[in-house]
Amino acid sequence: MNTTTPSLCQIKSNHASHAWNKKKRNFLSEECELLRGDMDEVEEKSKDIINFTAEKLSVDEVSQLVISPLCGAISLFVGTTRNNFEGKKVISLEYEAYLPMADNEVRKICSDIRQKWPVKHIAVFHRLGLVPVSEASVIIAVSSAHRAASLEAVTYAIDTLKAKVPIWKKEIYEESSSWKRNKECFWASNN
Amino acid sequence: MVEVLYFAKSAEITGVRSETIYVPREIKALQLWKEIETRHPGLADVRNQVIFAVRQEYVELGDQLLLLQPGDEIAVIPPISGG
Numbered sequence: 001m002n003t004t005t006p007s008l009c010q011i012k013s014n015h016a017s018h019a020w021n022k023k024k025r026n027f028l029s030e031e032c033e034l035l036r037g038d039m040d041e042v043e044e045k046s047k048d049i050i051n052f053t054a055e056k057l058s059v060d061e062v063s064q065l066v067i068s069p070l071c072g073a074i075s076l077f078v079g080t081t082r083n084n085f086e087g088k089k090v091i092s093l094e095y096e097a098y099l100p101m102a103d104n105e106v107r108k109i110c111s112d113i114r115q116k117w118p119v120k121h122i123a124v125f126h127r128l129g130l131v132p133v134s135e136a137s138v139i140i141a142v143s144s145a146h147r148a149a150s151l152e153a154v155t156y157a158i159d160t161l162k163a164k165v166p167i168w169k170k171e172i173y174e175e176s177s178s179w180k181r182n183k184e185c186f187w188a189s190n191n
Numbered sequence: 192m193v194e195v196l197y198f199a200k201s202a203e204i205t206g207v208r209s210e211t212i213y214v215p216r217e218i219k220a221l222q223l224w225k226e227i228e229t230r231h232p233g234l235a236d237v238r239n240q241v242i243f244a245v246r247q248e249y250v251e252l253g254d255q256l257l258l259l260q261p262g263d264e265i266a267v268i269p270p271i272s273g274g
Contacts, residue, residue, distance in 0.1 A: 079274050097273070098198055098266050101247040126273065138274045158274055166244065166266070167273025168199035179200045181270035187242045187251065188270035 044068060048110040049123040050103055057125050057136040066121035071143040075150035077158045079138040081131050088173045093131045098166040102126075105165040109157055113142070116156070117149040124157065126167060137169070159184060193259055195227060196266040201241060204233040216259050220245075223265065224252045234267075242268045 049065050063074055081093045110122045123141040131137045140157045144150035161167075163184035171178050181188060196209045214226055220243060228234045234241075243250040244266040245257055259265075 095273070096198060098196065098244065098268070101244055101266070102273075104247055162271075162274045164271075165273045166198070166268055166271055168269065169272045170199070179269065180272035181240075182272045182274070185270045185272070187249070188240045 044070060044120075046114070046119075047121045047123075048107060049121070050106045050110070051123075051125045052097055052099060052102065052128055053125065054127065054129040057127050057139050059136065059139055062123050062125050062139045062141045065123045066141045066143040068120045068143050071120050071145055071150075073145070073147035073150045074141060074143045075147065075154040077138070077140040077154045078136050079158070080136050081133045083133045085171055085173075088171075090133065090171050090173060092133065092172045093137060094170045094172060094177075095126070095128045095131060095137060096168050097126070097128055102165050102167055106161065109160050109164070112160070113153045113156060117144065117153045119144045119149050119153050122153070122157070124161070126161075126165075192261045193263045193265050196264060198266065199269045200237060201234060201267040201269050204237065205231040214259065218257055218259065219253075220250050220255045220257055221252050223257060227267070237269060240270050244268050 047065075059076065059078055063076055066074055081090065083090050106124050110124070113119060113122060120143040121141075123139070125139045127135075127137050138158070138161070140154050140161075142150040142153045142157070144153070162182045163186055169180050171180055192211060192213050194209060195212055197205050197207060202208055210230075212226065212230070214223060218226075223243070224238065228238065238252070241252065243252065244264075245259075246263055247266075249268070250257065
């Protein structure tokens with residue numbers, strides 16, 4: 001949601017018409033939109049939206065969060081639970097996270113992205129707890145004026161998340177389970 | 192007095208998610224690990240795969256000298272698998 005700039009709206013309200021007083025709330029936000037349209041210099045603040053949740057993730061919800069009139073591109077990555085691993089049937093993945101640090105590490109990734117690419121908004125949603133087959137465990141959405149930046153930023157985001165963010169998944173099979181290890185993990189070689 | 196947090200496989204091995212332990216304020220990372228392993232010998236199985244997070248920054252189990260404050264959080268971090 002774009003936040004209104006109170007001072008600009010007040011300036012306009014000094015010239016308020018009768019109609020404005022009656023429909024205060026709607027008119028107020030419209031006026032601010034008009035003001036923003038008049039002044040190209042009023043920038044829409046860039047957002048990093050990070051969420052860890054046990055609830056089912058929605059691609060629609062996450063992509064809506066990064067929409068911007070300044071952007072012509074939204075790039076998305078969606079990671080979903082696959083039903084097999086080395087011939088075993090996977091029933092579900094189960095995720096846990098070291099939350100304050102995971103949030104912090106994702107913020108660092110957003111900050112890195114902004115140093116490397118001209119992007120507008122970034123959203124990173126990761127699900128915790130059980131994620132059944134075909135459901136999304138992670139959704140990353142990035143908006144940018146032109147597509148190259150957001151496409152590259154999304155790739156960087158998921159690659160770096162897998163290398164650095166303290167989140168773990170356990171594969172649950174029919175008769176057993178196994179803690180997974182990303183090949184991107186920088187401190188443990190695959191034995 | 193520091194708070195040790197366990198995650199994933201390490202939490203399964205120790206049977207706890209967190210505990211308070213008493214260690215010297217200045218201690219090398221590997222020495223801290225050995226203190227923890229003494230309390231939970233099963234952790235020897237994962238010694239070569241884990242890393243610490245001290246005040247939410249990664250620290251390898253090596254010679255780095257840690258300067259700990261009371262109440263500091265030390266997390267035992269098995270190989271990660273997010274995403």
